[in-house]
Amino acid sequence: MKAIALVGGLGTRLRPVTYDLPKQLIPLAGRSMLYRALDVLPDDLDEVVLATGYKAEQIAAYVHEHPYRLRIRTVPERQPLGTGGGMRNVADGMSDPFFVINSDIVSSASAADVLRVHEQRNGIGALLLARVEETQTFGVAALGENDRITQFVEKPAPGEAPSPWINAGISVWRREVLDRIPAGREVSFEREILPGLLDRGVYGARLEGYWQDAGTPERVLYAQRLLFEAGKGIEVHLPSGASGTGPVSVGPGARAVGATFGPLVTLGEGVVVGDEARISNSIVMEGARIDSAATVVGSILGPRAHVAAGHRVADQILGAGGEA
Ligand code: GTP
Numbered sequence: 001m002k003a004i005a006l007v008g009g010l011g012t013r014l015r016p017v018t019y020d021l022p023k024q025l026i027p028l029a030g031r032s033m034l035y036r037a038l039d040v041l042p043d044d045l046d047e048v049v050l051a052t053g054y055k056a057e058q059i060a061a062y063v064h065e066h067p068y069r070l071r072i073r074t075v076p077e078r079q080p081l082g083t084g085g086g087m088r089n090v091a092d093g094m095s096d097p098f099f100v101i102n103s104d105i106v107s108s109a110s111a112a113d114v115l116r117v118h119e120q121r122n123g124i125g126a127l128l129l130a131r132v133e134e135t136q137t138f139g140v141a142a143l144g145e146n147d148r149i150t151q152f153v154e155k156p157a158p159g160e161a162p163s164p165w166i167n168a169g170i171s172v173w174r175r176e177v178l179d180r181i182p183a184g185r186e187v188s189f190e191r192e193i194l195p196g197l198l199d200r201g202v203y204g205a206r207l208e209g210y211w212q213d214a215g216t217p218e219r220v221l222y223a224q225r226l227l228f229e230a231g232k233g234i235e236v237h238l239p240s241g242a243s244g245t246g247p248v249s250v251g252p253g254a255r256a257v258g259a260t261f262g263p264l265v266t267l268g269e270g271v272v273v274g275d276e277a278r279i280s281n282s283i284v285m286e287g288a289r290i291d292s293a294a295t296v297v298g299s300i301l302g303p304r305a306h307v308a309a310g311h312r313v314a315d316q317i318l319g320a321g322g323e324a
Pocket of ligand 1: 103
């Protein structure tokens with residue numbers, strides 16, 4: 001069996017960091033968003049096909065340099081094709097059934113559980129449903145018998161959601177679904193294709209566990225928090241000579257002698273933090289510098305960003321090489 005991972009979006013809500021890198025390469029608790037997303041896939045997959053587009057060559061280089069436990073192939077789009085068009089573009093040789101996952105989510109879910117629901121119910125597909133408090137930015141499912149999905153309401157106004165259960169971006173489909181997607185143009189799977197599949201039987205697999213999409217700065221940091229809380233940080237310890245509280249994920253060659261840490265921090269490779277600097281709830285990407293007595297809270301600093309001595313950066317996102 002194979003999986004399609006959708007990795008081609010522009011990531012506009014995470015600018016300016018995404019001017020220089022695709023959002024999937026932002027590290028969450030020390031590991032890229034891309035690999036965090038792929039972690040839901042089972043070990044016995046034959047292949048993961050990454051449907052790439054924006055910054056496709058960076059994704060391909062990353063995958064080449066950082067081997068993953070599954071075989072990965074990247075297929076770039078010449079122009080953005082949307083979620084449905086992206087699936088159609090990698091249809092050649094796809095398995096029946098196949099998985100589709102969004103690459104900007106973190107979850108304790110297992111895609112194998114969604115496959116099990118699909119096999120049990122024997123419809124045209126099944127998808128993971130996550131329960132959320134605020135449904136306004138999601139596709140919300142109305143559910144019938146045996147969790148058959150009767151309707152999807154995209155981005156409902158407050159009070160108009162049919163349930164608290166949203167499309168969580170992990171699904172299983174029969175191969176024939178790909179034939180229903182028009183080729184060669186932009187297609188939104190959720191808007192153009194999914195509604196027409198419901199009468200063939202699309203079933204929900206309700207998630208018990210954590211789930212978070214990482215499409216905005218706040219959600220990226222919350223996704224990182226969930227991963228740390230689930231113990232998914234890699235090499236979680238304070239940098240030598242630093243004080244405060246972890247968890248902190250420290251990349252190779254990162255230094256922070258005399259700095260103080262609050263919880264929930266990723267320091268990328270070669271980051272240098274000056275003495276008496278304070279950092280909490282943030283992601284600091286490779287080669288960034290935070291000078292003495294600066295403060296960084298609730299922020300995402302892109303590669304080689306620089307915070308000058310004594311400056312305070314709170315709830316901000318700095319692009320690659322950005323200055324504060
Ligand atoms: P924003 O611009 O901030 O909305 O982010 P985004 O472009 O990533 O869009 P969104 O979060 O809605 O995308 C959901 C998933 O679909 C992500 O994994 C995207 O990478 C992916 N995706 C979105 N548009 C395309 C596309 O045109 N082609 C491909 N292959 N994937 C896409």
